[in-house]
Amino acid sequence: MKIEKNTAVTLRYQVADSQGRLLEESREPMVYLHGGYGNTFPKVEEALEGQVAGFLATLELQPEDAFGLRDENLVQTIPKTQFPPGVKVGGQLQGQDDTGHSQVFTVMKIKGDKVILDGNHPLAGKALRFSVTVTDVRSATPEEIEHRHVHGEQGHQH
Numbered sequence: 001m002k003i004e005k006n007t008a009v010t011l012r013y014q015v016a017d018s019q020g021r022l023l024e025e026s027r028e029p030m031v032y033l034h035g036g037y038g039n040t041f042p043k044v045e046e047a048l049e050g051q052v053a054g055f056l057a058t059l060e061l062q063p064e065d066a067f068g069l070r071d072e073n074l075v076q077t078i079p080k081t082q083f084p085p086g087v088k089v090g091g092q093l094q095g096q097d098d099t100g101h102s103q104v105f106t107v108m109k110i111k112g113d114k115v116i117l118d119g120n121h122p123l124a125g126k127a128l129r130f131s132v133t134v135t136d137v138r139s140a141t142p143e144e145i146e147h148r149h150v151h152g153e154q155g156h157q158h
């Protein structure tokens with residue numbers, strides 16, 4: 001079966017940076033609903049369109065095709081007194097941006113009584129090498145299409 005709109009695609013993937021250093025690897029196969037539902041990067045869907053199980057590819061993704069460019073406005077300096085004790089560089093905390101969306105901030109630096117936080121995705125601004133192997137393709141169910149995501153073992157359970 002070919003990958004086309006409203007198929008459920010199972011794949012394994014590895015994400016490396018542009019020098020080929022491994023950043024992330026799927027432990028379990030990932031399954032997504034294909035067809036522009038925003039479940040994976042558009043460039044990845046583009047490369048997989050029309051392919052079948054067994055297809056493998058390595059895609060070079062520019063930052064704008066992956067996690068976006070860095071936004072320096074998301075770097076904030078907050079007084080250390082506003083944090084619980086034990087705040088550490090590299091720690092992550094959940095906060096809200098100006099529009100009320102929840103966002104994960106990473107502690108970049110602690111400088112005296114100030115903490116510098118970064119609200120960018122850790123992979124923002126990075127070109128990525130995305131290696132993918134398609135292991136299965138099936139038709140999505142009407143319910144999955146209605147929900148805009150896949151159900152079952154590796155999908156949403158509800």
Ligand code: ZN
Nearest residue numbers: 147149151156
């Ligand atoms: Zn659902």
